[in-house]
Amino acid sequence: MAPERTRDIELRLLIEAIYLKYNYDFRDYSGASLKRRVRHALVQLECQSISALQEKILYDAGAFMQLLQYLTIPVSEMFRDPDYFLALRQQVMPVLHTYPSLKIWIAGCSTGEEVYSMAILLKEEGLLERSIIYATDINPVSLERAERGIFAQDNMRAYTENYQAAGGRQALSDYYTAAYDGVIFDKSLRANVTFADHSLATDTVFAETHLVSCRNVLIYFNKPLQDRAFGLFHESLCHRGFLGLGGKESIDFSSYARSFETLCRPERIFRKL
């Protein structure tokens, strides 16, 4: 058997071990990316083989937490794909205005860049006060960082450009102040945000919502797991609720294709029928 096939077996066993021991379910994630992430983790955690890594994480919860940082891909940006936020601003916010109170779910919020982007958008459209935002992720370290709202100064120039391209009405710097290790975003932005540990792979729906934004998470899932996530969004969304996805994600080929209509195709915004 080729050594690569042996590594595939080890990877499967590792994923199974993680599930059995820690109840994180990566079994239906796309393999190529997982493999790459595990390869990186082997170097950083100084393990000779995936089997050695498996043994390590089974007996050392701290090592597992380190591995989780690789597996979850905590990479984000503020106003990532500005056209998406512009479309939300122009096409979704006017409809949301007709509700007296709003619930918004940001699934797979990572380190929070998307959450603060959404909060700024809601604030500028006069909707933040009446909104509750649920920001969920499976990575507790990312959730903690999201809650702190501190981001690297170096990124602010790019984020400012994104913000402006997304139709920003002020200066992005109006929303943050310099902190000793970066910039800290205004606390009022997260006054109505609940950060919570929630997995699209293993958990159930927790609230009725008007808008779900789940971006760059489903690209890592295989079809059955994507379907599971779409099922949760469908169940959570109110009648005519909105679903926003990442630029390379679509509901079109899922079992929920017929339960949604397309609002903006390039920006991947859909609406529940």
Added chain:
Amino acid sequence: MSQQAWRAALAAHPAAIEALVVGASAGGVNALLAIFAGLQPGFGVPIVVVLHLPSKHRSSLAEVLGRRLGLPAKEADSGEQLQPGMIYFAAPGYHLSVEADRSLSFSREEPVYYSRPAIDFLFESAADVYGPALAGFLLTGANQDGAAGLAAIKQQGGFTVVQDPNEAHVPTMPMAALALQQPDVIAGLVEIRALLAELEATRTC
């Protein structure tokens, strides 16, 4: 490398080629036009290309190249199954990988050598899946992306081709690959074009 030499290298390759991956950066558009010019519609393998481009713009690369070559070409879609006779281009802003079931998947993790899509992602994942049945071409470019990927293809028994740095528009990328491993073939674009035509034609026998 002489025609005789690359012919011999191709003939000696122990497996039929089932897929081709190509990486290029600065000067890549012209290089791709040159090597694909010899292909006829209905060519026998899927071809997947990563070309570095500024990531802000929605790209019409596939459309433009496809039209100029008169060949079926498209920007890769998430989850789509690779088909022979089609050239797939990685989308700007996303890494592209081949999955075990020979479908395509995306990732948005960190850029590699400032590049997303990165050639290494595509090459390493395809090498895992196809093993000796993969051919990888690394062409002109100004950074080191693709060198590790090409070495991975070689390590899994695949067939590797590097553009001759002496004729490459920018030699950095081919040279980085050569520093890491000895490929099966080092050749100019004209020869790579002939090799591709032959590789694609022989695989149907």
